[in-house]
Amino acid sequence: MAQIILAESAGFCFGVKIAVDAAKKAGEELGGAYTDGPIIHNKQVVQFLESLNVRELEEGQQLKEGDTVLIRSHGVPPKEERRLKEAGVNVIDATCPFVKKVHEKVRQLVEEGYFVVIIGEHKHPEVIGILGHLEESGGKGIVVSNMEELIKNLPNKKRIGIVSQTTQSEDFFREAVGYIAENTEEVKIFNTICDATSVRQEEVKKIAPNVDIMIIIGGKHSGNTNRLAQISRALNPNTYHIEKADELQPKWFEGKERVGISAGASTPDWIINEVVERIKEITK
């Protein structure tokens, strides 16, 4: 049997993994749950969860006492969480720990007297949650999503605190932080960008040159998976990008001893596991 090296960072990021696991558990143990928006943009996962009676709340739908609501990895404003609890709803909090850290840091900045700049997208659920924590802690701040907006809206404050939506671009973060520091006496920054994507790429760079064949799993139209395959291919021409286990061809593995595997951010563990099992079978 070939030796299989599976990237630790393959597939779901930490936060999505927690949320999908929690949703699965709610389906299996509590008979179902509602989520305020989709848990993940992966059709197979959503269908699987629907089969466990975990589904999106519909617009205007009223919750009943005893219903279960799952808070997604994005988090929610604290008053929304309270509203649910006061309504007698069973709340499962699957907010990503990295997003919770942003909430904490915003509260810390407010306590220390900073005006807060949130680098993020205005209508993104994560940003709405962060803004809720800013408001609840009595702080003042703004959301900026591009340089034009920043230059137009940055108020003249002596002390500014900065946090970022966890999935923001590092390029915009860097530019925004530089501009704010240039125009402000004191700036305190928490770099709350999550590095899941770059960590996944770095791991592929380490594995690809040291294996005989590299399998990258993920949607053919998934940007982050394509990028992963591209990086791998540059270091190891024996790179194959597949969506599912049944695409694996036995001839790829002839004479190969070491097989590397990684997967894009929206690839669930069970698909990765199927691929691993199938390779074991092919090479046994």
Place this chain on the structure above:
Amino acid sequence: MAQIILAESAGFCFGVKIAVDAAKKAGEELGGAYTDGPIIHNKQVVQFLESLNVRELEEGQQLKEGDTVLIRSHGVPPKEERRLKEAGVNVIDATCPFVKKVHEKVRQLVEEGYFVVIIGEHKHPEVIGILGHLEESGGKGIVVSNMEELIKNLPNKKRIGIVSQTTQSEDFFREAVGYIAENTEEVKIFNTICDATSVRQEEVKKIAPNVDIMIIIGGKHSGNTNRLAQISRALNPNTYHIEKADELQPKWFEGKERVGISAGASTPDWIINEVVERIKEITK
């Protein structure tokens, strides 16, 4: 007599003004003083102070008890100040208040547990003074003077504090801050760049379009004075760049009612005053 509008920011910056005044006072009231390096790069000012027995310490020169030493606007490391005081030397501290603020901020960052990055030139006396305060407060840190150096030397620390030499370029400051924030979990920045130069330019922009003639005083080879003249000329073609009062030509002022004046950073007040008096005479 023409109406004369003299820019408030004309001539010496705040810190140099304090140091030159202190040197003059030491010469007149104490019979002289030593300075550790030149107080200002202006020959006329240095000659004038030498006439009052205020002169640079020579290399290896020993100080005697009762000698007076003037600390320049750049400041010195605290142990140097102590050494002088312990030697029974009379110390006049003319450290620029803005430089003292950098010392305070470095100490605050060390107290709060930050590793300190000083954006500045390695051998500059101001930076040597700042490093002295870092060392004395038990802190750790580095000096970086360009991006290459920063990228090479930035240590992997969770919490980094940043201060700047007061005369650093805003472009490098902005770029450095962005890079550090991108690669560090928490960053606290005190923007200690002194805005004397930009304030002087902004004031010329306000005055030049509203006067009939604009006089810019300062060395013909002084970069900051040339830039001032350039800015003024773009807004008012009747702009003249002079070094001294005797260059003023009466015909420039014919039919002119409002005269604007500014001066570069190394132009002493008495040269500015001579120009003002001469214009009053010409236009009376």
